[in-house]
Amino acid sequence: MTERTARLRPWYLLSPALATITFLLVIPTCFILVYSFWLRTATGADQAGFYLSNWKEVLSDPFYRDILFSTLRIAAITTVICALTGYLPAYFIAMSESRHKSLMLLLVMLPFWISYIIRTMSWINILGTTGALNTLLIDLGIIDQPLSLLYNEPAVILGLVNFLLPFMVLNVYVSLEAIDRNLLDASRSLGASELQSFREVTLPLSLPGLAAGGLLCFVLSAGTYITPVILGGPRNAMFANLVFEAIITQLNWPLGSVLSILLLIVLGAIVILYNRLVGIGQFAKTFG
């Protein structure tokens, strides 16, 4: 094989993936970018051209900024909750010497078999005024009036955690599973207690999984649209709901495009920053 073909080989192998990404992601995104500079006229028709008025409107109106910030806040809270509650089951499964390990993993993935929308809607039956929880509390005589547990931010976060937890568990599990058990034996033999070994060896070596799971949870929850629609109230709209509103309800493609691109830029910047700080790539090299 000549040096030239050797050099080109990775590109041949990557070409199907590159083609798919180009046609399904890059080109549509470019269209959206172009749309964002068009103008929506009073008649409701879009006028092609290069107008900055949509951008000016979105960037100057505090309405959009507030919703962007609350979206990022919800995503961050969801991520932290997923990390805290997902680590434990991942640790338990990875360290288990049970023969039923793969069954346990299957159970983690079980929710994926049910539509995300149905899973989200099922919370209405649990948290609604006549839902399971309120009925139970009233029957037990703990409360007289049903609590309003739905259509607020905690309900949205609950729905998101419910949706995203398996992603966190699986990511953390994979990195825990990859840890050489001899490292823990070595650490123990050198004098570290079980807890100290966890802090010094297990936790740092599982950080890449935690970081990857965290990023996934953050990006997916920041871009979510269904959960706030089903479980949130009128004031719990997230950024993707604005895009839906602009494009589908108002048929305002230029505005919707601006909002989409803005979310893309913000999330992209966060991913890059996060990568710098946590160094996902750096961690990958540690084990390379």
Added chain:
Amino acid sequence: MTTPTHSVELSGIVKRFGDFTAVERMDLSIEEGSFVTLLGPSGCGKTTTLRMIAGLLDPSEGDIRIRGRSVTAIPIHKRNLGLVFQNYALFPHKTIYDNVAFGLKYRDIPKSEIAGKVQRALDLVQLPDVGSRHPRQLSGGQQQRIALARAIVIEPDVLLLDEPLSALDANLREDMRVELKRIQAQLGITTIFVTHDQSEALAMSDTIVVMSNGHVEQVGGPEDVYVNPTSAFVARFLGNSNLLPARVGAREGDVVPVTVDGFGTIRLPASRCTAVGQSDRATLVVRSENLRLAGDDAPVPGDALALPADVTTVDYQGQAARYFVRIGDKTLQAVNAIEMHPHRQGARVKAIIRGRDCTLVPEERH
């Protein structure tokens, strides 16, 4: 009570995994400062034994004492043992310095002394300048030296090594053998070394514990187990031996006449027959280097048995040759130094077995 010269004592140690007994009724006393090797084929329970001493496995029965104190109820991190693994097991996310300093953090050692101790350990393994690197930036041999430094820097009561050299290539393994022995002797640290490589065991040990199927076959110095095997298993496992079924005659003073089936009678010094009691049947062990092949006209010493033999295969090795010879209906192996020319294939030679070169062991159970 226990004598203080014994560093490690196993009494009646048993380890069962479900129905399977990995180690059965093991008794062993290890002297302070000695280098003891657990030697045996794969699956004989060496690692299991070592892990029980380390505290990584609980024995099903029996007691383990280290420096006179029973440790079976003491958790691993309080046992003060140095552990070295086949795959090095260095912490990949820590620098070499932090790896070596790891165990010192959990001991009452003033911070100011840690750096000095780490440096002395790195000097001892002859890698003084790698402290700031990460494990992945070192070669396999270097990583194993660091693993050793990490284990000895805590001044453990016992150093436990599980096949520490078997991931290294042949040349490096020889170097590391010498190195490890030097460090062990210099520190005078009691060492238990696990291997299935007999040459490693013979070269390094003060005492070899030969194991098979979860029990101890023989304990002794390298020369002892090599020259005086007490069982057919040990004779077969260490070096290269011919095992000949034989009948034991009545002892005549210091001599025991042994009749090898089909070969005739050979007279052994009684000191070579201690492994066999009053039994009638036994197995005669003739090391392949003690089966001498000579020309037809060579003189035969008085205590020797001389048998006509046909050379079937010659395996030329430079200074020596390995021969397969047919004597009667048996094929035997001989390794002889070459004086002038090796014997030729097909040649008729005289196979000479001297009584004092042989060992009698109990008949093999089949």
